[in-house]
Amino acid sequence: MMHHMLSKSVAKMQDLGAEFCDAKYQKIKSIGIQSVNGDIRHLSDKVMGGVCLRAWVGGRWGYHTSTSFTADDIISAAETAVANASGSPKGNVELNVKIIKKSRSQNVKVHPDDVDMDEKVRAVLDLDSSQKRDRVLNRIGSYSEEINNNILINSAGSEIEWEEIRTRFRAMSVASDGQRMERYYNGPDGTCGFELIKNADVESLGRNTAEEAVATLRAKRTPSGPMTVISDPMISGLLAHEVMGHASEADEIVKKRSFLTDAVGKRVASDVVSMYDDGTVEGAHGTIIYDDEGTPASRTRIIKDGIYVGYMHTLESASLMNVQPTGNGRAENFGKRIWARMTNTFFGPGDRTLDDLIADTKKGILCDKMVNGMEDPVGGGFEAKVLRGFMIENGKITDMLRSFTLTGRALEILRTMDAATKEVVFDGGMCGKGIEDWVNVSSGGPYCRSGMIVGGG
Amino acid sequence: MDLSEIAVSSLRHAKDMDHAESYVVRSVIRSAYIDGGRISNIETKTDSGMCIRVANDGRLGRACVTLSDEGSAGSCARSAVRVSSFSPKNSMFRGYPSPSRSLIRTDVFDDRIDNITDDGLKEILSAVIDSCDTDIPRGLLRLSTIRSAVANSNGLLTEHRSTMMYGHFTSMFRGTKNGEGTESVHGTSLTLDPERIGKELGRKARASAEARPFRGKKKITMILPPCELGDMIMSSAGSALNGENVHYMRSPWTDKLDTKVASDVLTMTDDPGTPGPLCSAFDDEGTPSEKKVLVENGVLKSFIRDSFIGSSTGNGMRRNSTDAQNIYCSAVGIRPMNMIISAGRHTREDIISQTDHGILVEKFAWPEADPLTGRFGLEVRCGYLIRRGKVVGTVNNALMMGNMFDALADIDLIGSDGENMGCITVPTMSFSGMELAGN
Structure with a gap:
C-alpha cells in the first residue's frame, strides 16, 4: 500500500516537471527509560511516521513533508514539493543516481521487540542501584532503543526498503563533597539489538561510574596554555569529527565554505595521520545500510598518511563535483532536510601503546572523556570540552585534572600529531549540522599525541 | 475533529487509569534556505501528533504518536497504559494540574506568518542577501504556526495557538584570511529587519577576517x-x-x-x-x-x-x-x-x-x-x-x-x-x- 502511494507521488512529481524526485516513508519506533535515584523518571513509547517528498527542478530542491498520508494528501504533497522547487536556478545539473531494488534488515542477535519491557526496566534499575555510594548525589540509569523502518522510491527506478536498529545503555553519577559537584558517565551503544545490554556487566558499569564521579571530586584545576596533549579515543574522535569531518562534508566544499576546499592532494597532517568516514563499520552507532537518498553506505578515505584525499557526498554534491556519491546524504528524520553528514568518523591506528606514549611524554595532559565539541569549517578552529584528565610529568601520571577545554588550529594540531596507539575505539552520539539537524554518528580513533591550547575554567 | 475534541476523546481510552493527560499539537512550518548565496531549498511541512501520559497507582507511562489516521489516538492511549504497567511505583508523582484560570494575556500570533507564501519567504531572504556585502554560504528562515490542546482526567482543557519565527544565517568574507559572521533571530511575529541582518552579517565576517x-x-x-x-x-x-x-x-x-x-x-x-x-x-x-x-x-x-x-x-x-x-x-x-x-x-x-x-x-x-x-x-x-x-x-x-x-x-x-x-x-x-x- 505504502509502496503504491509513494510510486504514485513520484509519478505525479515527474508529470509536473521534476527532473528527479524521490519519496520516502519512515516509521521510527523508540523506547526510552530513565531512572533517577531509584525512581523511573521517564518511561516512553514513541511511534513517529511520515513521508518526505523531494523534487529536483533546475538545480533546486522543493520539499514537502507530512505526517498525514492518505492518497489525496500524498498527491497534494507531490504538487507542493514541485512548486517549492522555485529557489534560484543553478542550471542543468543531472543527479547521478544508481538504480537499486533491494530490501535489507539489520543483523541483530536479540531484536528489541522480542524482549519484555520488564527486562528493560529491570536493567535500568539495576544500573541505577549499582551506582549507590557515599557522596553520590544522583544515580541516573538510561536505556534507549530505536527501530527505524524506511521505504524509498525514486524517479530513477530505485525501490529500497531497510531497517536500522540502535540501542544505548548509560550510567551517569553526580557526586558532591558538600562544596563541589562533579559527574562521570559511561556505557555502550551501537547499531545492535538488546544483546548490548545482555553482554554488559551492569554491576561493574554502575560501580565504576560512581567511583569515578567520587574520585573526580579531588581533581585539581587544569593549567592553561599550550601543552602536549594525549587525546583518548573519544577526544581523538571529536578531533576527527569536528575539525576535519565537518569541513570534509562536500556541501560545504561546493559552497567554498570549508577551509579544505581544494585541499585534495595536499599535506594537511603529519604522516602518522590517516582518517576515514565509514558507514559500514559493524555495530558502530553511526552505521547505516543506505543513506536517506538511497545510496549504499561506504568507506571514504579522507586523509592518507597526512595527505588529504577526499570528501563525503550527497547526490547533489557528487554531481556538482563529478564524482560518485558516498552514501553521506542524511537527514534527522523524514521531516528534515538532507545534508552531507558523517557516519562513523575516525583516525586510523598507529603502532604505539598507551603506556609507552605516557612514558615518552615529559610534561603533558592525558584526556578522559568528552563533554562536547564544536566545528569551524570556515576558520579551521577546534574546540573540545573534556570531562577530566590527568597530568603527565616526567613520563608518569600524577594529578587528576577537572574539566577543561582544548582548542587550536586544526592543521597545526594535526601537523604536531607525532604518535598514535594501536587500538581504534568508537563512541556513539548525535551530531548537528551547525546547531540543529541531529543524526546518529560515532567517532573514534586511538590515543593520539599532539600540541593544543588547554584552558581550565 | 479539532484538537480539543481529539484531546478529550482520547482520554476515554485511558479511563481506567487514576490519572491521564492528552496533549495534541498540529504545526505548519514553512522554511527556505540560502546555500552559497542563493535561495535553494524551500520546504512545506505539516506535522501533527499527540502525547498521552498516564499514572495508575503511582506507575507512570508515556506514549507519543504522529496522528496519521483515526486509530492513532486510541493506539497512543493503549501504549501509554501498557508501558505504565511495567513501571515501578514513583514516589514523587502527585497528579496532573486541575482546571484553573490564567490572568495572563499573550499576543503571540501573527497572521503574516500563518499566511506566508513561497514568494514572501523568497522576498525576505533576497533582501538579506542583497544587503550583505559578503557571501552568505548558509542561511535559514523558518516560520511556524503551532496549535495545541491539553486535556486531562481532572477535567482540564486548555488551548494554545502561536506563531514562531526563527532565522539563522552565516556570512563569509573571502580574502587572504577568511572570516565568518553569524546572526540569529527569534520571535513570534514577522518583525525581522532583513537589511539590518544583511549589514550585520557583512560587518561581522569582515571583523572576523581581520582578527589576529x-x-x-x-x-x-x-x-x-x-x-x-x-x-x-x-x-x-x-x-x-x-x-x-x-x-x-x-x-x-x-x-x-x-x-x-x-x-x-x-x-x-x-x-x-x-x-x-x-x-x-x-x-x-x-x-x-x-x-x-x-x-x-x-x-x-x-x-x-x-x-x-x-x-x-x-x-x-x-x-x-x-x-x-x-x-x-x-x-x-x-x-x-x-x-x-x-x-x-x-x-x-x-x-x-x-x-x-x-x-x-x-x-x-x-x-x-x-x-x-x-x-x-x-x-x-x-x-x-x-x-x-x-x-x-x-x-x-x-x-x-x-x-x-x-x-x-x-x-x-x-x-x-x-x-x-x-x-x-x-x-x-x-x-x-x-x-x-x-x-
Missing part, C-alpha cells in the same frame, strides 16, 4: 552581547533555577532561597505575558502561567517547576523556541517562558568606554557554562580587545576561562539593550576577573 591570534595570558573583563550571553545564563542560572535540579540537589542554588546569589544589580523575572516564542497563558501541561521574580537585586526569590516536581509555577514545557516539528515527542521539561534580566542604563558603547582592560566577545565557538559547576573554557572566534575604554584590535584563537556563578556574583555593568534570544531576554553585560589565554 591572541598571544599570552591575562586577567581581563569579559563583555558579552545578548547573542553570546543568553546561552551562558541559561546553562548556568537557568539550570540552577530549575526545580528538578533543585529537587535532586544538583543545583548549586539548592537551599539558597532568600540568600544572595548574584550582584545587587541583577534582577531576573520569568514573564509569560511578553511576546517570546514560548510565552502563553498556560504551560504545555495546562497550568496557568504567571509572572515570577526569580532573582531580585541579587537575592534568590523562587525556582521554576512543573507538575511532576509539584507546586507547578506553569513552566512545564514541551515546545522549544526554534523548531515546531515533533513537539509531541518531547518530554515535559522545566523551562522559563521568557526569562528577562532587567536592563541597566548603559549603552554598549558606555560599557566599552568604562572598561580599562577587556574583551567584547562577538563570537564564541559555543557559549555555555557547566550547569553543575558554572565553569567554562570557551574558544573566542572573534573578540574586540579593549584598552582604556577603546577598541584596540580584533582577536581570535583564544580561550576565555571563568565561572559563570562567580561572574554573576561580580557583575560590572548591565546594558540597556535587552534582546530576546528564544526563552531568555538579556542585555549586554560585563564581568571582571576572567582569564584569557592564547598560544
Whole structure:
C-alpha cells in the first residue's frame, strides 16, 4: 500500500516537471527509560511516521513533508514539493543516481521487540542501584532503543526498503563533597539489538561510574596554555569529527565554505595521520545500510598518511563535483532536510601503546572523556570540552585534572600529531549540522599525541 | 475533529487509569534556505501528533504518536497504559494540574506568518542577501504556526495557538584570511529587519577576517552581547533555577532561597505575558502561567517547576523556541517562558568606554557554562580587545576561562539593550576577573 502511494507521488512529481524526485516513508519506533535515584523518571513509547517528498527542478530542491498520508494528501504533497522547487536556478545539473531494488534488515542477535519491557526496566534499575555510594548525589540509569523502518522510491527506478536498529545503555553519577559537584558517565551503544545490554556487566558499569564521579571530586584545576596533549579515543574522535569531518562534508566544499576546499592532494597532517568516514563499520552507532537518498553506505578515505584525499557526498554534491556519491546524504528524520553528514568518523591506528606514549611524554595532559565539541569549517578552529584528565610529568601520571577545554588550529594540531596507539575505539552520539539537524554518528580513533591550547575554567 | 475534541476523546481510552493527560499539537512550518548565496531549498511541512501520559497507582507511562489516521489516538492511549504497567511505583508523582484560570494575556500570533507564501519567504531572504556585502554560504528562515490542546482526567482543557519565527544565517568574507559572521533571530511575529541582518552579517565576517591570534595570558573583563550571553545564563542560572535540579540537589542554588546569589544589580523575572516564542497563558501541561521574580537585586526569590516536581509555577514545557516539528515527542521539561534580566542604563558603547582592560566577545565557538559547576573554557572566534575604554584590535584563537556563578556574583555593568534570544531576554553585560589565554 505504502509502496503504491509513494510510486504514485513520484509519478505525479515527474508529470509536473521534476527532473528527479524521490519519496520516502519512515516509521521510527523508540523506547526510552530513565531512572533517577531509584525512581523511573521517564518511561516512553514513541511511534513517529511520515513521508518526505523531494523534487529536483533546475538545480533546486522543493520539499514537502507530512505526517498525514492518505492518497489525496500524498498527491497534494507531490504538487507542493514541485512548486517549492522555485529557489534560484543553478542550471542543468543531472543527479547521478544508481538504480537499486533491494530490501535489507539489520543483523541483530536479540531484536528489541522480542524482549519484555520488564527486562528493560529491570536493567535500568539495576544500573541505577549499582551506582549507590557515599557522596553520590544522583544515580541516573538510561536505556534507549530505536527501530527505524524506511521505504524509498525514486524517479530513477530505485525501490529500497531497510531497517536500522540502535540501542544505548548509560550510567551517569553526580557526586558532591558538600562544596563541589562533579559527574562521570559511561556505557555502550551501537547499531545492535538488546544483546548490548545482555553482554554488559551492569554491576561493574554502575560501580565504576560512581567511583569515578567520587574520585573526580579531588581533581585539581587544569593549567592553561599550550601543552602536549594525549587525546583518548573519544577526544581523538571529536578531533576527527569536528575539525576535519565537518569541513570534509562536500556541501560545504561546493559552497567554498570549508577551509579544505581544494585541499585534495595536499599535506594537511603529519604522516602518522590517516582518517576515514565509514558507514559500514559493524555495530558502530553511526552505521547505516543506505543513506536517506538511497545510496549504499561506504568507506571514504579522507586523509592518507597526512595527505588529504577526499570528501563525503550527497547526490547533489557528487554531481556538482563529478564524482560518485558516498552514501553521506542524511537527514534527522523524514521531516528534515538532507545534508552531507558523517557516519562513523575516525583516525586510523598507529603502532604505539598507551603506556609507552605516557612514558615518552615529559610534561603533558592525558584526556578522559568528552563533554562536547564544536566545528569551524570556515576558520579551521577546534574546540573540545573534556570531562577530566590527568597530568603527565616526567613520563608518569600524577594529578587528576577537572574539566577543561582544548582548542587550536586544526592543521597545526594535526601537523604536531607525532604518535598514535594501536587500538581504534568508537563512541556513539548525535551530531548537528551547525546547531540543529541531529543524526546518529560515532567517532573514534586511538590515543593520539599532539600540541593544543588547554584552558581550565 | 479539532484538537480539543481529539484531546478529550482520547482520554476515554485511558479511563481506567487514576490519572491521564492528552496533549495534541498540529504545526505548519514553512522554511527556505540560502546555500552559497542563493535561495535553494524551500520546504512545506505539516506535522501533527499527540502525547498521552498516564499514572495508575503511582506507575507512570508515556506514549507519543504522529496522528496519521483515526486509530492513532486510541493506539497512543493503549501504549501509554501498557508501558505504565511495567513501571515501578514513583514516589514523587502527585497528579496532573486541575482546571484553573490564567490572568495572563499573550499576543503571540501573527497572521503574516500563518499566511506566508513561497514568494514572501523568497522576498525576505533576497533582501538579506542583497544587503550583505559578503557571501552568505548558509542561511535559514523558518516560520511556524503551532496549535495545541491539553486535556486531562481532572477535567482540564486548555488551548494554545502561536506563531514562531526563527532565522539563522552565516556570512563569509573571502580574502587572504577568511572570516565568518553569524546572526540569529527569534520571535513570534514577522518583525525581522532583513537589511539590518544583511549589514550585520557583512560587518561581522569582515571583523572576523581581520582578527589576529591572541598571544599570552591575562586577567581581563569579559563583555558579552545578548547573542553570546543568553546561552551562558541559561546553562548556568537557568539550570540552577530549575526545580528538578533543585529537587535532586544538583543545583548549586539548592537551599539558597532568600540568600544572595548574584550582584545587587541583577534582577531576573520569568514573564509569560511578553511576546517570546514560548510565552502563553498556560504551560504545555495546562497550568496557568504567571509572572515570577526569580532573582531580585541579587537575592534568590523562587525556582521554576512543573507538575511532576509539584507546586507547578506553569513552566512545564514541551515546545522549544526554534523548531515546531515533533513537539509531541518531547518530554515535559522545566523551562522559563521568557526569562528577562532587567536592563541597566548603559549603552554598549558606555560599557566599552568604562572598561580599562577587556574583551567584547562577538563570537564564541559555543557559549555555555557547566550547569553543575558554572565553569567554562570557551574558544573566542572573534573578540574586540579593549584598552582604556577603546577598541584596540580584533582577536581570535583564544580561550576565555571563568565561572559563570562567580561572574554573576561580580557583575560590572548591565546594558540597556535587552534582546530576546528564544526563552531568555538579556542585555549586554560585563564581568571582571576572567582569564584569557592564547598560544
